[in-house]
Amino acid sequence: MKKSLFLYLTILAVLSTVFTYMFLSKQVTFEQNRYDKTTKKLRDSLSLVSNQLVDANYFSLEKNENAQNYFDPGNGDKMIQFEKLIPVVTEKLLDFNANPKGNPYTGQDQIGTNKFIINKVRILNHRWIIADYSDGEIWGEVLLKYFVNPDESISFEVNQSLLYQK
Known part of the structure; x- marks a missing residue:
């Protein structure tokens, strides 16, 4: 067993x-x-x-060599580095948000009590900027031209602006 x-x-x-x-x-x-x-x-x-x-990123200054070459004139007089230009242009544009009537480069006058301010900025190339703006209730987008002047100041011009419906 x-x-x-x-x-x-x-x-x-x-x-x-x-x-x-x-x-x-x-x-x-x-x-x-x-x-x-x-x-x-x-x-x-x-x-x-x-x-x-x-x-x-196809439409961005960081990836567009033709737009980058615009800031390098080839004669060596004055070369603007686009890496440093992007934050400067963005900052200059956003500084206008402090205006009591709102950012003038939204292309919109103040509607109601809130002012329009720019929220996001995208620099497309050596000439164009697209930006998103709102007053907290109404949203829109604007296409801007920007210029780097010989004295290295930056100027903006509203090309087209639109508001979305609520």
């Missing part, structure tokens, strides 16, 4: 070891496949987002 009990226990131990080995090996394979699929999805998503970012 003792021998048969040991035989049954040995067979049971071998079977449980085999089943455990098979389960764990299948689990490792399953996890590896899942990891590979997830990694592939993430790479595809990253590639897609990267391509969308490149498309979104």
